[in-house]
Amino acid sequence: MQGSLYSSTVSSLSRTPRHASQLMPRACFSSSGSLLDKIDSHNNNHDEDIVDGWQRTIDGLPDYTAEPRGRAKGVEWKLRSKGRNFVDFCRIKVSGGQGGDGCVSFHREKFVAFGQPNGGNGGRGGNVIFEASSNETSLQHIPHTAAAPRGVHGKGSLMHGHAGKDLVIKVPMGTIIREVPSPEKELNPEDEDGLFQKSLELGETEAKDKEMSKRWVLYPRLTNSLTTLPEGKVNYFDEAQAWVAEEDRIVEARRAAMSKKPLLLDVNEQTEDGEHFMVGRGGGGGYGNPHFLTTQNRAPKYATRGREGQTRWLTLELKTIADAGLVGLPNAGKSTFLQAVSNAHPAIAPYPFTTLNPYIGTVDYSDSYQVKVADIPGLIRGAHKNIGLGHSFLRHVERSKVLVYVIDIAAEFGVKRQVKGVDDWTPEQDEHEGEDSTEATSKDIPTDTTEAPKIVDSQYSQPFEDWKTLLDELEAYQPGLTRRPSMIIANKADVTEVAPKNLQLFQKLVHEEWAKRRAAYSSSSSSVSQDHDLKIVPVSAKYKKNIVKVTSILREIVEAEKAKEVVATHRKEQREKEEQEEALAFKATRRNIMNASKLE
Numbered sequence: 017m018q019g020s021l022y023s024s025t026v027s028s029l030s031r032t033p034r035h036a037s038q039l040m041p042r043a044c045f046s047s048s049g050s051l052l053d054k055i056d057s058h059n060n061n062h063d064e065d066i067v068d069g070w071q072r073t074i075d076g077l078p079d080y081t082a083e084p085r086g087r088a089k090g091v092e093w094k095l096r097s098k099g100r101n102f103v104d105f106c107r108i109k110v111s112g113g114q115g116g117d118g119c120v121s122f123h124r125e126k127f128v129a130f131g132q133p134n135g136g137n138g139g140r141g142g143n144v145i146f147e148a149s150s151n152e153t154s155l156q157h158i159p160h161t162a163a164a165p166r167g168v169h170g171k172g173s174l175m176h177g178h179a180g181k182d183l184v185i186k187v188p189m190g191t192i193i194r195e196v197p198s199p200e201k202e203l204n205p206e207d208e209d210g211l212f213q214k215s216l217e218l219g220e221t222e223a224k225d226k227e228m229s230k231r232w233v234l235y236p237r238l239t240n241s242l243t244t245l246p247e248g249k250v251n252y253f254d255e256a257q258a259w260v261a262e263e264d265r266i267v268e269a270r271r272a273a274m275s276k277k278p279l280l281l282d283v284n285e286q287t288e289d290g291e292h293f294m295v296g297r298g299g300g301g302g303y304g305n306p307h308f309l310t311t312q313n314r315a316p317k318y319a320t321r322g323r324e325g326q327t328r329w330l331t332l333e334l335k336t337i338a339d340a341g342l343v344g345l346p347n348a349g350k351s352t353f354l355q356a357v358s359n360a361h362p363a364i365a366p367y368p369f370t371t372l373n374p375y376i377g378t379v380d381y382s383d384s385y386q387v388k389v390a391d392i393p394g395l396i397r398g399a400h401k402n403i404g405l406g407h408s409f410l411r412h413v414e415r416s417k418v419l420v421y422v423i424d425i426a427a428e429f430g431v432k433r434q435v436k437g438v439d440d441w442t443p444e445q446d447e448h449e450g451e452d453s454t455e456a457t458s459k460d461i462p463t464d465t466t467e468a469p470k471i472v473d474s475q476y477s478q479p480f481e482d483w484k485t486l487l488d489e490l491e492a493y494q495p496g497l498t499r500r501p502s503m504i505i506a507n508k509a510d511v512t513e514v515a516p517k518n519l520q521l522f523q524k525l526v527h528e529e530w531a532k533r534r535a536a537y538s539s540s541s542s543s544v545s546q547d548h549d550l551k552i553v554p555v556s557a558k559y560k561k562n563i564v565k566v567t568s569i570l571r572e573i574v575e576a577e578k579a580k581e582v583v584a585t586h587r588k589e590q591r592e593k594e595e596q597e598e599a600l601a602f603k604a605t606r607r608n609i610m611n612a613s614k615l616e
């Protein structure tokens with residue numbers, strides 16, 4: 017529970033094999049032997065013994081049991097750190113500082129008897145403020161509790177206390193801040209009973225003094241003088257108490273009105289960098305004794321204490337803001353694609369779950385136009401049941417305008433792939449469901465491709481199955497998410513032995529499926545339309561082939577979406593304006609009618 021609260025990726029990761037040697041590096045190697053040669057010669061001309069940062073074994077494959085080197089070492093470290101270096105959800109208790117106390121003091125000077133009251137007011141407590149910052153990328157630095165400093169007490173000679181310094185906490189763009197009920201235990205009847213007993217033990221006057229000292233600063237021996245007030249003298253303190261009680265009531269009512277709705281803030285695209293959000297208000301400072309000076313009471317011997325600061329429990333959820341989100345199975349080449357199109361340098365390695373944190377890259381176009389692309393960890397079948405790394409990191413593509421499916425097109429043609437940690441999980445219901453549709457293929461296709469003979473089914477397309485897995489997992493995470501504008505990148509098209517065959521079948525199956533889904537959506541009464549075509553672009557991210565075509569299509573889709581958003585916001589603004597005008601006109605007519613009736 018704790019893990020899931022503070023980092024979405026921590027708890028889920030424990031289910032996956034962590035050590036690189038436990039993971040099967042076959043996703044791209046199994047498809048062709050010649051690919052390996054290409055990769056090796058491309059990457060490691062300088063060092064014949066190293067493959068992608070790993071020692072080469074006798075048969076030429078990387079040795080994942082050996083000590084990793086270079087980039088692989090970094091990846092290994094990340095896997096060991098279990099994703100703890102990225103926190104996208106956390107809870108925080110914020111408390112504004114308490115106000116400083118007012119001071120009871122009188123002017124003292126030689127030959128000046130009965131000097132006037134000169135106690136200073138207390139300073140207000142510091143506020144807790146969240147600052148939107150584009151330099152922050154995770155919630156790792158957010159503390160569990162944030163308490164702003166209290167205000168300084170007032171002093172004699174009319175020295176007012178300093179206000180407490182505001183506590184500013186930077187939050188990344190894309191953070192959603194929600195107020196939640198306090199998990200702190202409420203006072204149970206037994207505790208209350210104990211407190212009542214204690215107050216009885218104290219005695220009446222002591223209990224009264226104690227209660228009074230919570231709100232009042234009293235001059236020494238004032239309590240005694242109050243109880244033994246000579247007859248006929250007015251007790252000005254009662255009057256002051258009544259004023260303060262009335263003020264307290266107003267402040268409480270104002271606070272209650274303000275906190276009727278729980279706080280909900282969204283640090284989104286409209287937010288400017290450096291914008292401040294007050295989340296915990298500091299308490300007001302107490303009044304010094306000159307505040308209670310009246311024409312009758314020339315020497316008030318009491319001042320008030322500072323008010324308590326506001327305390328709130330908040331949850332912070334980071335939903336990265338990007339224009340396009342890359343979605344794909346592990347090892348599909350998402351990170352390689354991001355590196356090919358943008359300035360980002362994510363970790364790339366030939367084993368699943370290399371990427372553990374979302375990563376944002378910016379695609380720069382020649383006319384200075386920019387598109388932000390988010391790379392996230394790979395999804396696998398059953399991710400919605402916390403298989404693999406789970407699917408909570410989908411929150412980082414949830415806000416993307418466009419979804420880019422990255423599909424590995426270099427899978428063996430017509431053969432079901434079996435990669436440990438990616439394809440080896442089959443839920444019971446899948447087995448039941450699969451009996452009708454994929455009966456033939458699942459029976460024919462052996463589970464262990466290394467030992468049993470491979471039976472090729474010309475109707476079976478692993479890339480198509482991968483794409484459907486992605487759609488299912490996205491729908492399981494948020495129904496309707498797949499209806500976003502999207503495109504497909506058929507990656508690893510450079511593996512010419514299988515890619516063309518796979519691509520042909522994949523395109524046919526995808527278009528059929530997409531047409532079916534479009535028809536289903538258009539018949540349903542959903543507000544989200546799915547009227548876009550699904551473009552499939554063969555790409556080699558590794559060798560940067562067809563990249564320009566992809567980026568230009570991506571730009572087209574993003575621009576079209578942004579234009580739609582602009583129109584929608586313009587319409588909304590116009591509607592709001594019209595509503596306001598209508599309300600004003602209604603008020604004016606009502607006023608006119610009332611005036612007319614008065615005249616009559």
Ligand SMILES: Nc1nc2c(ncn2[C@@H]2O[C@H](COP(=O)(O)OP(=O)(O)OP(=O)(O)O)[C@@H](O)[C@H]2O)c(=O)[nH]1
Nearest residue numbers: 346347348349350351352365369370371394557558
């Ligand atoms: N031949 C070929 N190999 C590629 C291509 N793109 C990626 N690869 C290889 O595929 C492997 C996996 O690439 P990654 O970019 O790490 O894959 P990913 O989708 O980010 O994987 P996860 O982070 O684990 O989800 C690496 O060894 C890449 O070199 C490509 O276009 N052609």
Ligand SMILES: [Mg+2]
Nearest residue numbers: 350351370371
């Ligand atoms: Mg990756």
